[in-house]
Amino acid sequence: MPLDRHARRFLEMLAAAGQTRGRYGDVIERRRALADLVDLVDPPGMETIGGVRDQPLDVNDGIITLRTYSPLGKPERLLPGLLFFHGGGWVAGNLETHDGLCRRLCNESGCRIIAVNYRLAPEHAFPAALDDAFAALSHVAANPREFGIDPDCLGVAGDSAGGGLAAALCREARDRNGPKIAFQFLICPILDVARESAARTELRDGYFLDAETLARDLELYCSGADLSDSRLSPLLASDCTGLPPAYIHTAQFDPFGDEGEAYAAKLSDVGIAVHGRNHPGMIHFFYCMQRMIPYARQAAQIMGAEIRYAAQLPPPVERRRQKRTRPDLIRS
């Protein structure tokens, strides 16, 4: 399938607008560019939900914020929870840049989404983000009622770099006897920073996130760390047994598409239930571009339905009459 026409148009506009490509100098500029983009394509706070609450969490030498999104309807009772880690190349992004996506996933899934503003590089380099993620998981799992969540159903999710964090967090929780994670929900995740896949090579420039930007992000976050460390590149991990069921979303024109699919196959090979879905015609970050790419809205419905399925929630009343389809099962 060719590029979605809205995605293509957006890429054309970026090119005509003289999008700065290549290695950025100042991380402030990188952060502002992402925030400006989101203001344009998916401004925060637009979708009405049941409620939003911010809670501080002390982590190793700092404080992070956990933002709980509650769905419309009956937010008082205990609901399945989903810890969400935003993307932004470990150096950019925050609770606001992914507010739109979290709101959509919250309403569509009927779960409480707990977004984590883990600390960013270069101020906090690897493995600070993962340490914060583990601290957030441990805190929420130890205090489920405080967050209004069902203690037996806590999943993890993330997009892009945050998707890689969520995948690595599942391994951390397994290896450090951490809390049980019910499922992992990865959206266009970055799972292998040590190697360049065919998709990375083919889509290295002109498909929204260019290779040089990623290289600079990595330089700032990894700061000399071994890129094949499974905490940075879960795809390179030797042992994938005992990980939670995985829902992996990839996009056809995403440089990280190959690694998402390879990770799905890798988990599936050791007997983990994997539900994979490729979004045809889509680019990286499409799910946060609903004003520019209308399919983002539909994708949120698909994702929400899958999260419901993963969390064993019934479909919403208005959709129960429609045929319910099981998410694509790659292998199980």
Place this chain on the structure above:
Amino acid sequence: MSALERIAAIAVQMLAKRGSTSFPAPDTNLREAGLTSLDMVNLILAVEGEFDIEIPQAAMTPENFDTIAAMVALVSHFSSLM
């Protein structure tokens, strides 16, 4: 209002968001005047909305959006309002 005035009004609004109070000349390079690439995307969308046109792929080049004058020329090709 002429096309020049309408496009200039949009550009001034965008520049104001970046803290610039200057009024760009028709041949001022808008990026050099302080607009980011995302401001430029926003400006392209605003111009399309203002003139109710969809600028085709072939015309999506940086040269067509560098200056207010370039955009006026572009819009005159696609708009019956001129």
